[in-house]
Amino acid sequence: MIKLRVFLITFIVISILSSCNNKQIFDTYQTVDDIWDKDEKINFTLPILDSTQTYNLFINVRNNNAYKYSNIFLISEMRFPNGKVVTDTLEYVMATPEGEWLGSGFSDLKENKLWYKENVGFKEKGNYTISLQHAMRKNGKVNGVSSLEGITDIGFRIENAQILKKD
Template sequence: MHKLGIWVIAIMVCTLISCDPARVYEQNVDLPEGNWYVDNSQHFEFQIQDTTQRYDIYFNVRYALSYEFYNLYLQHQLVGPDSTQLSSALHELKLLDPKTGKPLGKGSSNLFDLQALAVKDVTFRKVGTYRLKLTQYMRRDPLANIMAVGIRVATKN
């Protein structure tokens, strides 16, 4: 019976992993004590094998309701396998509705998760490892109540 239980769990894990066929990469990083320092840029590395596909890149943010602002400015830098910078931009993510103060994203109680499309319709021209650097661009150092940040790379539907 013990082996059967292990198989059932393995099948459930495989099913959960395969539920999102568009996802190529997703990683989130917890920020120590919910403080994001300006000099604590987050770095993500992902592999691209299919250069014929088009991709979207999303930013993931977990924040506490005690976050002081309705928005979050982030800077990204995307570098290809040959160390060439492919893109760089400043993004404004709305975490709370500016008029009502209602938290955006999914969550309950005090923590909310927001996933926002940040870089759309990207074509990666070379197979290899791509690196994305994500930096908070607010006027607070540290920026409190940002619990985690991450990225998601997905194929376009």
């Protein structure tokens, strides 16, 4: 009887959690080794998406206490099926002015869901790819940080822009 109750409670919790996130289309991560080299690109091949819909795009960053900075600079490249490339330099805040990490998580590992693009339509048929690399520099230095520590995972998420947020 107790096993049945545990099973039912687990099933209900999983059902509730999965139903709260029906706007998610794609969500994947790639692990970063101990360091993220400045020349290392992290690539995501996106699924074929409905060309009549629009989507919100996010970059997910997981960091731990070894990360030494309060922000992160990223260079993104979106490659279209026809070969066109759109490059953006992005900056995101990772910590408060008091030094507390932003994002979610219970231990020293924090996860940040960062806006990348809003209401994007994928009109061309074929595969789109996203490439991300860090562009961190120390204040007053010309050369970039060659080996970035403290980033554990980089993810990419696509959500349906038409579904209203419930939370």
